[in-house]
Amino acid sequence: MKFSDFVATDAIRSDVEAGTKPAVIREMAEALVEAGRLPAGELEGIVKAIMKREDLGSTGIGRGVAVPHTKHPSVDRLVGTVAVSRKGIDFESLDGEPVHLFFLLVSPPDRPGDHLRALENISRQLRDDAFCRRLKASNTPADIEHLLEEADSHGVVT
Amino acid sequence: MTQETISREVVVGIEQGLHARPADLLAREARKWQSRIELVADRQRADGKSILELLTLAAEAGTRLVVEATGPDAREAVDAIGGLFDRNFSEPNSHT
Numbered sequence: 001m002k003f004s005d006f007v008a009t010d011a012i013r014s015d016v017e018a019g020t021k022p023a024v025i026r027e028m029a030e031a032l033v034e035a036g037r038l039p040a041g042e043l044e045g046i047v048k049a050i051m052k053r054e055d056l057g058s059t060g061i062g063r064g065v066a067v068p069h070t071k072h073p074s075v076d077r078l079v080g081t082v083a084v085s086r087k088g089i090d091f092e093s094l095d096g097e098p099v100h101l102f103f104l105l106v107s108p109p110d111r112p113g114d115h116l117r118a119l120e121n122i123s124r125q126l127r128d129d130a131f132c133r134r135l136k137a138s139n140t141p142a143d144i145e146h147l148l149e150e151a152d153s154h155g156v157v158t
Numbered sequence: 159m160t161q162e163t164i165s166r167e168v169v170v171g172i173e174q175g176l177h178a179r180p181a182d183l184l185a186r187e188a189r190k191w192q193s194r195i196e197l198v199a200d201r202q203r204a205d206g207k208s209i210l211e212l213l214t215l216a217a218e219a220g221t222r223l224v225v226e227a228t229g230p231d232a233r234e235a236v237d238a239i240g241g242l243f244d245r246n247f248s249e250p251n252s253h254t
Contacts, residue, residue, distance in 0.1 A: 056179055057179050059178050061178065061181075061182070061209040061210050061213070062209055065210070067178060069178070094185060094186065094209060112173065112174040112177070112218075112219075113175070113218060115177065116174070116176075116177055116217075116218060117216055119178060119213045119216070120213060120214055120215075120216035123209075123211070123213035123214045124214045126210055127210060127211070127214065
């Protein structure tokens with residue numbers, strides 16, 4: 001699976017205002033609503049579901065990365081977005097590091113395979129230091145969009 | 159003897175596959191042991207102490223993996239991680 005298969009480019013944020021875990025999750029979900037990828041009426045329910053999932057264990061997976069996510073019946077295909085925090089946010093990650101890179105995913109309840117393949121794509125790209133460095137240094141949503149396109153087509157050039 | 163390698167086959171029984179939460183539980187367990195711990199799939203190996211690497215396996219329900227540990231506490235580590243799979247990471251089983 002590629003980033004272009006699930007990332008809503010209009011919802012990408014290169015400099016989130018949020019300073020806390022609940023705030024960044026809300027900001028990203030709102031971005032998906034504004035981009036027309038999530039129904040506005042479902043926003044509260046989706047944010048609540050993502051936070052409930054975080055209560056089971058943080059999705060801060062290390063190396064300054066988090067993948068907050070939930071299943072939700074309001075989507076019929078996997079939808080996601082990417083955000084970068086300049087200052088970093090405490091996400092109760094396994095390695096204790098603040099999180100700078102966020103990938104938020106909302107998937108239909110009956111498609112666990114798609115969710116797994118999106119996580120696989122994200123984690124595979126994030127193993128690449130050049131990708132992480134350039135994502136963190138992105139100044140605009142367009143920079144991030146180009147970086148994701150580059151990763152999709154042939155991997156990132158240092 | 160201190161660098162003994164122990165391995166054991168496990169099967170992913172979780173309905174949703176080895177997603178973020180079980181990967182997190184696995185990495186947390188693996189980090190309790192000194193041994194180097196790897197999860198081996200058909201075509202790749204992942205560091206058992208890294209969630210990021212475990213997620214690159216994209217191991218769906220029914221996938222067979224080998225838990226491999228090398229180090230002074232290899233046997234205990236493989237038993238502990240094998241136990242997580244045996245207990246299905248406390249998640250719904252794909253067969254129920």
